[in-house]
Amino acid sequence: MEVVNIGTRRSQLAIAQVDSIVKHLQTFAPGPEYRSQVVSTMADENQVKSFQDFNAKSIWTEELEKLLIEKKLDVIVHCLKDVPTKLPESCTLGIICEREDPRDVVVMKNNSPHKKLQSLPAGAIVGTSSVRRKAQIMRHYPHLICEDVRGNLNTRLRKLDAEDSSYDCLILAAAGLKRIDLGYRITQYLGPEDGMLYAPGQGALALEVREGDEKTLKLLSSLSHQTTTLACSAEKSLLKTLEGGCSAPVGVHTDWEGDHLWKFDLQTPPQIT
Known part of the structure; x- marks a missing residue:
């Protein structure tokens, strides 16, 4: 039987999120065996240091991406707001799932x-x-x-x-x-x-895969949500333009107006020291 290994961080929330993805895939993409794997990341291991003191933009993802590149994982389930704007060359965000309340x-x-x-x-x-x-x-x-x-x-x-x-x-x-x-x-x-805006991509789950892994992307395709993908891609694109990592002090708010028009608010608060 084909096995699809799905990785996530070590936290109750992350495990609940990957369980929901596995449950969905078992219903809408039956056949393979979906196995979840829990991995400790840099930020999981250090629960004392402030986020701004980490000298990295991938404090939630680096260890998981290494396993993905080594083919020990096939999919990583992320909170999109925690994903850096620049991924390793051999990795890609294949799917953005329907957004929960982003506030x-x-x-x-x-x-x-x-x-x-x-x-x-x-x-x-x-x-x-x-x-x-x-x-x-x-x-x-x-x-x-x-x-x-x-x-x-x-x-x-x-x-x-x-x-x-x-x-x-x-x-x-x-x-x-x-x-x-x-x-x-x-x-x-x-x-x-x-006066409070949320992080780019907040409320959405993103599924990272290896670049060119069309077979896995096909299995995951039923999880893709178009309006969430468009809004979150715009939010993350602006974050990338500002060269901010997932912990950068950037807040956004997006609203759809009908099927085609939406407005976008951007705030870059003052530097915290």
Whole structure:
């Protein structure tokens, strides 16, 4: 029997995402055996260092791409926002899947009287390790303080809710929370009206394959989503033009207007040091 090896990062969210891809393929591209493989990446291994301190643009993908090139993997499942704008020459993003809600959201500490960023008092602490989120908070909510918080989603939520926690809230991606059934923790959805734009490609899954592997691309074809692909390709193209990596402080917001027209907002927040 043909075996298709599908790789992903070591996290609850990443594993849930690859499981959803495998389930889809078993239904819409039956025949091969789809095996998921979990790999630790540079950023998974170091849960202390801030993202901006990593001296690389591929902190989530490098180890997985090495296995893909060596033909130990056939497909990599990525969160598109984590994918560098420049891939190894022998690799390509073959498929972009239908997008989940791309917005950032607020998650308040359990039993907090507050629901929105706008209601937090001066000096309240917002947990985020994203340079983009920090920059936008500094610009639009200068009375709030941002502090790094690393770890998978459940780890970050435990840090938020701990009795001795200094955090008042976290800023997270809606898509990740929803994919592991934690959407009930969301207290506010953030958008341009709040001064908060999301990362290019946020909310979409991307499937990376070896360049020229038409057989695997055919198996994956039912996962492709046209409007998501067009919007996310535009967002990532602008990021590439700005020569930013997946952790660059660039925020976007895209909206479709009918079937053909869409508008695009771009924000490049100030440098965080």
